[in-house]
Amino acid sequence: xxxxxxxxxxxxxxxxxxxxxxxxxxxxxxxxxxxxxxxxxxxxxxxxxxxxxxxxxxxxxxxxxxxxxxxxxxxxxxxxxxxxxxxxxxxxxxxxxxxxxxxxxxxxxxxxxxxxxxxxxxxxxxxxxxxxxxxxxxxxxxxxxxxxxxxxxxxxxxxxxxxxxxxxxxxxxxxxxxxxxxxxxxxxxxxxxxxxxxxxxxxxxxxxxxxxxxxxxxxxxxxxxxxxxxxxxxxxxxxxxxxxxxxxxxxxxxxxxxxxxxxxxxxxxxxxxxxxxxxxxxxxxxxxxxxxxxxxxxxxxxxxxxxxxxxxxxxxxxxxxxxxxxxxxxxxxxxxxxxxxxxxxxxxxxxxxxxxxxxxxxxxxxxxxxxxxxxxxxxxxxxxxxxxxxxxxxxxxxxxxxxxxxxxxxxxxxxxxxxxxxxxxxxxxxxxxxxxxxxxxxxxxxxxxxxxxxxxxxxxx
Amino acid sequence: xxxxxxxxxxxxxxxxxxxxxxxxxxxxxxxxxxxxxxxxxxxxxxxxxxxxxxxxxxxxxxxxxxxxxxxxxxxxxxxxxxxxxxxxxxxxxxxxxxxxxxxxxxxxxxxxxxxxxxxxxxxxxxxxxxxxxxxxxxxxxxxxxxxxxxxxxxxxxxxxxxxxxxxxxxxxxxxxxxxxxxxxxxxxxxxxxxxxxxxxxxxxxxxxxxxxxxxxxxxxxxxxxxxxxxxxxxxxxxxxxxxxxxxxxxxxxxxxxxxxxxxxxxxxxxxxxxxxxxxxxxxxxxxxxxxxxxxxxxxxxxxxxxxxxxxxxxxxxxxxxxxxxxxxxxxxxxxxxxxxxxxxxxxxxxxxxxxxxxxxxxxxx
Numbered sequence: 001x002x003x004x005x006x007x008x009x010x011x012x013x014x015x016x017x018x019x020x021x022x023x024x025x026x027x028x029x030x031x032x033x034x035x036x037x038x039x040x041x042x043x044x045x046x047x048x049x050x051x052x053x054x055x056x057x058x059x060x061x062x063x064x065x066x067x068x069x070x071x072x073x074x075x076x077x078x079x080x081x082x083x084x085x086x087x088x089x090x091x092x093x094x095x096x097x098x099x100x101x102x103x104x105x106x107x108x109x110x111x112x113x114x115x116x117x118x119x120x121x122x123x124x125x126x127x128x129x130x131x132x133x134x135x136x137x138x139x140x141x142x143x144x145x146x147x148x149x150x151x152x153x154x155x156x157x158x159x160x161x162x163x164x165x166x167x168x169x170x171x172x173x174x175x176x177x178x179x180x181x182x183x184x185x186x187x188x189x190x191x192x193x194x195x196x197x198x199x200x201x202x203x204x205x206x207x208x209x210x211x212x213x214x215x216x217x218x219x220x221x222x223x224x225x226x227x228x229x230x231x232x233x234x235x236x237x238x239x240x241x242x243x244x245x246x247x248x249x250x251x252x253x254x255x256x257x258x259x260x261x262x263x264x265x266x267x268x269x270x271x272x273x274x275x276x277x278x279x280x281x282x283x284x285x286x287x288x289x290x291x292x293x294x295x296x297x298x299x300x301x302x303x304x305x306x307x308x309x310x311x312x313x314x315x316x317x318x319x320x321x322x323x324x325x326x327x328x329x330x331x332x333x334x335x336x337x338x339x340x341x342x343x344x345x346x347x348x349x350x351x352x353x354x355x356x357x358x359x360x361x362x363x364x365x366x367x368x369x370x371x372x373x374x375x376x377x378x379x380x381x382x383x384x385x386x387x388x389x390x391x392x393x394x395x396x397x398x399x400x401x402x403x404x405x406x407x408x409x410x411x412x413x414x415x416x417x418x419x420x421x422x423x424x425x426x427x428x429x430x431x432x433x434x435x436x437x438x439x440x441x442x443x444x445x446x447x448x449x450x451x452x453x454x455x456x457x458x459x460x461x
Numbered sequence: 462x463x464x465x466x467x468x469x470x471x472x473x474x475x476x477x478x479x480x481x482x483x484x485x486x487x488x489x490x491x492x493x494x495x496x497x498x499x500x501x502x503x504x505x506x507x508x509x510x511x512x513x514x515x516x517x518x519x520x521x522x523x524x525x526x527x528x529x530x531x532x533x534x535x536x537x538x539x540x541x542x543x544x545x546x547x548x549x550x551x552x553x554x555x556x557x558x559x560x561x562x563x564x565x566x567x568x569x570x571x572x573x574x575x576x577x578x579x580x581x582x583x584x585x586x587x588x589x590x591x592x593x594x595x596x597x598x599x600x601x602x603x604x605x606x607x608x609x610x611x612x613x614x615x616x617x618x619x620x621x622x623x624x625x626x627x628x629x630x631x632x633x634x635x636x637x638x639x640x641x642x643x644x645x646x647x648x649x650x651x652x653x654x655x656x657x658x659x660x661x662x663x664x665x666x667x668x669x670x671x672x673x674x675x676x677x678x679x680x681x682x683x684x685x686x687x688x689x690x691x692x693x694x695x696x697x698x699x700x701x702x703x704x705x706x707x708x709x710x711x712x713x714x715x716x717x718x719x720x721x722x723x724x725x726x727x728x729x730x731x732x733x734x735x736x737x738x739x740x741x742x743x744x745x746x747x748x749x750x751x752x753x754x755x756x757x758x759x760x761x762x763x764x765x766x767x768x769x770x771x772x773x774x775x776x777x778x779x780x781x782x783x784x785x786x787x788x789x790x791x792x793x794x795x796x797x798x799x800x801x802x803x804x805x806x807x808x809x810x811x812x813x814x815x816x817x818x819x820x821x822x823x824x825x826x
Contacts, residue, residue: 039548145515148548177474177475177476180515180516182515185535189536192565193565196564197548197553197561200550200557200564204550204553204557215565218565430588433601446658446700446763447658447698447699449685452682452685456680
């Protein structure tokens with residue numbers, strides 16, 4: 001009988017056909033969603049209304065990843081939510097099957113390949129890299145050594161005009177109390193190599209805009225990371241006449257989306273010089289504030305945009321003296337909720353609520369400019385739904401999987417199986433594989449000391 | 462290619478009360494395959510990461526060739542961590558999948574092609590170079606990953622439990638392939654594993670670590686035949702060496718009602734101690750007229766040989782459960798039967814290992 005390890009048990013997982021290898025699961029349990037190529041068997045499975053990702057891996061890896069993801073999730077780092085590890089699986093002939101790690105599918109998430117398949121402008125690539133670098137810095141801040149930084153191991157979500165990156169593969173990760181510079185440099189070296197490979201691959205697949213050069217893109221990752229890391233952790237020294245620089249530093253960190261939980265301030269013995277260094281910073285400056293005021297849980301840049309709109313709402317409705325939480329409540333009921341409610345059910349899979357609100361605000365700004373009048377919010381919403389939303393692809397359950405990179409997949413559930421139009425010429429003969437085939441199954445775990453002695457005979461001790 | 466030298470290299474984790482790696486002194490020869498082995502927490506992985514630049518060296522130094530790399534960032538050390546990057550890119554050919562990092566390093570195309578071709582020949586992948594990677598088997602993917610490290614032509618390969626993510630069958634074949642490749646390439650390699658069988662079958666030399674301390678470094682056979690202390694004796698070999706404690710008496714060590722003869726000069730080294738630990742490999746025990754009386758609990762036959770598992774004779778059931786297991790490899794056509802008693806002795810007194818119980822160190826040569 002399979003055994004379920006989970007801190008949030010979902011009983012609907014239990015009746016699934018665990019006695020079958022994932023690659024043989026019947027289609028009525030599967031969903032074709034866009035995803036990267038994996039060295040393991042990965043399938044998206046339907047469980048009630050929810051979609052989960054299932055990955056077949058060796059037991060120690062499955063448990064390791066489950067625990068790491070749980071830890072990252074607890075630390076509030078953007079990563080997929082682990083749900084369960086199913087061990088002790090036996091096949092129909094009682095042969096043992098590898099355990100399965102189940103994670104929640106991140107709604108409205110986009111693998112980089114499906115973004116590039118739609119054609120990506122160079123600013124968008126910059127935004128994707130910014131999101132990846134921010135994720136990497138946040139992981140490094142909590143002591144997570146990733147070990148396999150790559151676009152394939154990340155999912156992107158729209159975040160107002162930017163992107164938010166989520167870690168999806170923690171297999172190679174390690175949690176440390178604090179990372180050394182060498183560990184961070186190691187992750188960066190892996191990141192540049194992997195991303196260079198991924199960009200070259202997109203280039204080879206004619207999916208990378210000609211104006212983009214893989215080398216320059218990866219160089220920019222290093223520059224972006226180092227700049228961000230210096231701002232988040234670097235020390236700054238100034239004279240006592242420049243006290244305003246403390247406030248300035250905090251504001252810069254807020255603008256980057258971070259709250260300063262601990263700032264070390266040291267003064268020189270005579271008090272004429274100061275040295276400040278952030279010791280603990282927490283991401284989510286804007287999203288936390290919005291959550292506190294409105295209960296809305298959205299991405300950081302969406303929160304920034306919504307908070308700006310909330311401030312405008314407050315100023316316009318002359319409520320400057322009213323308690324912020326009261327105003328926030330009115331803003332939700334009078335602005336935010338009506339816009340989201342106006343979206344017809346069949347279009348809700350295109351974008352999530354906060355992103356729609358952000359896009360409506362953009363739409364209204366352009367419409368107002370164009371028509372030289374202030375377009376009311378609900379009118380703008382109707383226009384946005386008509387002109388924009390209906391033309392967008394469904395991103396909740398995106399259909400690109402079947403046409404990944406503009407080509408049709410041989411197996412819609414498994415991009416690793418290649419494309420329909422791939423040539424099917426026979427594989428060349430591989431003498432090494434033949435040797436492997438003829439090797440006996442590994443026997444009991446004994447050290448064959450006689451073989452070892454025989455091997456080292458030519459050079460007697 | 463280069464030598465690697467750890468000189469009193471020490472790593473103390475912040476807040477740690479004792480070093481994770483304590484004054485490691487290890488010289489690795491040019492082209493040598495050195496395996497670091499030990500139980501979890503012994504410092505083997507930390508040592509490798511100090512060499513890679515991932516862990517700070519708090520005291521001591523590390524050299525690659527005649528370069529002091531102690532404070533260099535990882536990318537300036539001219540090392541390659543093998544198998545850290547498995548991903549295969551579907552639009553690129555196998556050749557490009559192997560050589561793309563050289564392009565990033567600015568190496569000219571002609572040179573890249575030469576290096577990729579050389580690596581492909583070594584890896585049996587020439588026929589695959591022009592193909593896309595989609596239909597490659599697990600083993601072939603492993604070899605492409607290996608190829609990525611080979612084309613970089615580093616001074617040192619570093620491998621941190623590279624086989625732990627593979628299933629049992631792929632593990633055995635990849636093990637053989639790595640050994641063969643590294644021998645042919647002649648590149649200095651440092652390989653970390655917790656598996657002593659892997660260590661013994663792969664390494665030119667094996668460094669056994671425990672609690673941050675290097676216990677012994679030697680060829681696999683020397684470790685097997687001359688373990689320097691009780692830890693190495695028990696850790697190397699499988700089934701493990703029988704380690705039997707006994708009281709020092711005139712002419713030897715008494716175990717149960719039998720006195721195992723131990724030479725006077727060895728006993729003299731244990732002045733002031735009243736007990737010693739005797740070590741005998743399972744294959745060095747024979748059924749004899751005189752010897753340790755053993756109750757046979759299990760006989761496992763493997764072809765011409767059999768392993769006999771038992772406990773000291775004359776114990777009651779409760780004692781038996783707690784008693785130490787004795788294992789002997791018996792190559793007779795009529796192995797002892799389960800439930801019977803046999804007497805076991807050392808085939809040749811020279812094959813017995815004698816350890817001090819107090820210092821845990823080896824006493825005989």
